[in-house]
Amino acid sequence: MNRYLPVARQHFLSALSSMSVVVKFICATVLLLYLLSWAVDTSYALGVTPGYLFPPNFWVWTLVTHALVEEHVWGVVVSVGTVMAAGRLLEPLWGAMELLIFFAVVNVSAGLLTGLSYLFTYAATFNLDYLFAVRVYGAPGFLGGVLVALKQTSGDTTVLRVPQVRLKAAPALALLFMAVLWLAGLPEIAAPMAACFYGVLAGWVYLRFYQRHSRGRGDMSDHFAFASFFPEVLQPAVGLAAGLIHAALVKMKLCRKMVKRYDVGAPSSITISLPGTDPQDAERRRQLALKALNERLRRVEDQSAWPSMEDEEDDDDEVRTDAPLLPTQEVEALAAGTSASQNPTGQESSIISFEDASSHS
Structure with missing residues (x-):
């Protein structure tokens, strides 16, 4: 000893x-x-x-x-x-x-x-x-x-x-x-x-x-609660009696009525704290919720990002330079077809035939 x-x-x-x-x-x-x-x-x-x-x-x-x-x-x-x-x-x-x-x-x-x-x-x-x-x-x-x-x-x-x-x-x-x-x-x-x-x-x-x-x-x-100090068999009866006594004391203004409070924190996040909850657990859940919200906002920003004008101009230049050149006959045929489609009355064709006739004469 x-x-x-x-x-x-x-x-x-x-x-x-x-x-x-x-x-x-x-x-x-x-x-x-x-x-x-x-x-x-x-x-x-x-x-x-x-x-x-x-x-x-x-x-x-x-x-x-x-x-x-x-x-x-x-x-x-x-x-x-x-x-x-x-x-x-x-x-x-x-x-x-x-x-x-x-x-x-x-x-x-x-x-x-x-x-x-x-x-x-x-x-x-x-x-x-x-x-x-x-x-x-x-x-x-x-x-x-x-x-x-x-x-x-x-x-x-x-x-x-x-x-x-x-x-x-x-x-x-x-x-x-x-x-x-x-x-x-x-x-x-x-x-x-x-x-x-x-x-x-x-x-x-x-x-x-x-x-x-x-x-x-x-x-x-x-x-x-006060009833938690007693065995489980007696807790309902003790809880009822304690609730009645507390209500009577509140009416006599000897005891203050307790209400659960919701504390709103910073505008970037919302913190809801209730009496009796673990503050560390509440803070951990708040951080997880804030992290999930930030990831969701980041994905939305990536999807709705504005395209770059320089990139579009570069893409258009690449399309124009890379396009294959058509032969001269095909270009003339396309032009003639376009003119005929724009003049359905046949005026353009008559002019062409008149010029051809005058050249032959």
């Missing part, structure tokens, strides 16, 4: 060196706060406590800092590994700034929704432990958001071969695993499970409706 540690450390450092400044900053902050937790209760000062998040305390900064706090080594491994996986798989597609926005949106939403859920639980049970004994911190919220993003970008990737598990099932499996741990008698897993669930929900809402990209905003493709 000890001989593999230097190799793992080398791979970790090489992977971290290739990351952006955003990923390095988040990982360094997590490590620094973990070391600080040995001397200070960082989960109390920087983690989300439902009783302190809402009035009259308003510890709103904890919505930003709770995702960077860890108190256990395994939590640091999960947090740093999640951030590095996002930097390796999502940052090349989105960019560093978009990854930072996604990190902030998911964590703030997960912390706020988790705190609200515990507040409602206290309102139903009047148990103060749900307000002041609960600490929400760590990477579960961002882990749920990253799993949703990986489902969107590379959902068909196979994670396990036996049994065959694809990446698109990872969010549901993560929540199921946490639920099993909670039912097995680990009550401290309840807060991470709630944060992971709300991270999945926040990540899906942001990627589905609000993320800006070159094709517009959001992703309305069928493979990223």
